[in-house]
Amino acid sequence: MEIRIKIQRFDPERDEAPHWRQYQVGAQPMDRVLDVLHTVRWQHDGGLAFRRSCGHGICGSDAMEINGRNRLACKELVKSLRQPITVAPMRGFRVVKDLMVDMTAFFEKYRAVRPYLMTDDAPPEKERLQSPEQRERYDDTTKCILCGACTTACPSFWANGKFLGPAAIVQAHRFLMDSRDQGAEQRAGVLNDASGVWRCRTIFNCTDACPRGIQVTKAIGDVKKLLVARSASPDGPPARAQRAGGPPSA
Amino acid sequence: MSRYRGGIGQWSWILHRVTGVGVLVFLCLHILDTALVVLGPDHYNAVIQLYRHPVFRVMEIGLFASVLFHALNGLRITILDVWVGLMRFHKPLFQLEMILFAVAMVPVTWIMLRPLLR
Known part of the structure; x- marks a missing residue:
C-alpha cells in the first residue's frame, strides 16, 4: 500500500x-x-x-x-x-x-523527585518485605518508560516549562506509595511547589497520551492528596501512616 | 503550529477557561454600569435599558450558559480531585455533566426568551 x-x-x-x-x-x-x-x-x-x-x-x-x-x-x-x-x-x-x-530539562526534573528508594532503616537481613496489597498501590506507576509523551501532551507544561510535568510526578508516585520508602519529606519540597503538582489542572491529556496505559492523572491526584494529608497531619509526614499494617512476616 | 488533538478533558478545560474569563468580563462591565448610579438615575436607567434589547436578552442566555457550565465543570473537577478513584470514570462524568447542563438550559432558555416571543 x-x-x-x-x-x-x-x-x-x-x-x-x-x-x-x-x-x-x-x-x-x-x-x-x-x-x-x-x-x-x-x-x-x-x-x-x-x-x-x-x-x-x-x-x-x-x-x-x-x-x-x-x-x-x-x-x-x-x-x-x-x-x-x-x-x-x-x-x-x-x-x-x-x-x-532536547530532553535535558525533562531528565533534570526526573532526578529532582529522587526516583529511588529512600529509607533510614538499617538494611534487613534479607529482603524488605511488603504485602501484595502494599505492592499494588504503586503497581501502575512502575510501568513508566520515561518517553515524555505525557509531559508534552500537558497544556500546563506548554504554558510553563518550569512545571515538573506528569512524568516526574509519576516517578515520585512510584516511591511515595511504596510502603518501604521514607523519602516523602525530601520529595515534598519540589512536589508541593507552585511548579509542582498544583500546576496540574486535571485535563487528562497525559492519561490519554501514555503508551503504557498508566492512569497518570490519577497518580498525580494521589500525590496531591498525600501532600494535603501531610500538611494537615500534626504528627508530620504520613509516609509513616502509609506504612501502617507493616510488612508481612517472613 | 498545528492543534493538539486532546480528548474530552482538554476541550472541557478550554471551555472552562473561556467561560471563566467571559463571566469575569461581564462582572467587570456590570460593576461599571451599576456604578453609573452615582452620576444620577438617568445615566443608570439609560444603560440598564440596554439590557432589555433582544440582542442582550439572547446574550444573557449565553451568560447563564457560561456560569452553569463553569459551575458544573468545576464541581466535576472538585469531585475527581477529592475522590481520585473516580478518575477512571471521568468521561462518563463529563457526559453526565452535559446532560445536567442540557436539562437546566432548556427551561431557562424558554423562560428567558418567552418575553421576546410575545
Whole structure:
C-alpha cells in the first residue's frame, strides 16, 4: 500500500522555522509509523533525524506527535491512521533537529523527585518485605518508560516549562506509595511547589497520551492528596501512616 | 503550529477557561454600569435599558450558559480531585455533566426568551 506522510522538518543550522514536508512511500499494512520513518530516511531523505532504540515500545525513545496526538512511533500501525499521517516532534521541548528534541530539562526534573528508594532503616537481613496489597498501590506507576509523551501532551507544561510535568510526578508516585520508602519529606519540597503538582489542572491529556496505559492523572491526584494529608497531619509526614499494617512476616 | 488533538478533558478545560474569563468580563462591565448610579438615575436607567434589547436578552442566555457550565465543570473537577478513584470514570462524568447542563438550559432558555416571543 502507498502511504502519504507529512513530517515536520527543522534543521537549526539551515531553517529559520519548522516546515512540513510530504513523502509518498510504499508500506505493508502491518507496518508501524517507525517503519515508514525508516523507509523515508533510508530511501528518500537521509537527512531525516529521529530517535529510536528498541523499536518495540519498551525504551521510550520514539515518542512523537502522530496525527495530533502523542504516541510511540513503534506502536502505531499505519493502517489505523488517517492519511496523510502527520508526524511532529513533542511539544514544549527545544527541537534539536526534525523529530529529535532536547530532553535535558525533562531528565533534570526526573532526578529532582529522587526516583529511588529512600529509607533510614538499617538494611534487613534479607529482603524488605511488603504485602501484595502494599505492592499494588504503586503497581501502575512502575510501568513508566520515561518517553515524555505525557509531559508534552500537558497544556500546563506548554504554558510553563518550569512545571515538573506528569512524568516526574509519576516517578515520585512510584516511591511515595511504596510502603518501604521514607523519602516523602525530601520529595515534598519540589512536589508541593507552585511548579509542582498544583500546576496540574486535571485535563487528562497525559492519561490519554501514555503508551503504557498508566492512569497518570490519577497518580498525580494521589500525590496531591498525600501532600494535603501531610500538611494537615500534626504528627508530620504520613509516609509513616502509609506504612501502617507493616510488612508481612517472613 | 498545528492543534493538539486532546480528548474530552482538554476541550472541557478550554471551555472552562473561556467561560471563566467571559463571566469575569461581564462582572467587570456590570460593576461599571451599576456604578453609573452615582452620576444620577438617568445615566443608570439609560444603560440598564440596554439590557432589555433582544440582542442582550439572547446574550444573557449565553451568560447563564457560561456560569452553569463553569459551575458544573468545576464541581466535576472538585469531585475527581477529592475522590481520585473516580478518575477512571471521568468521561462518563463529563457526559453526565452535559446532560445536567442540557436539562437546566432548556427551561431557562424558554423562560428567558418567552418575553421576546410575545
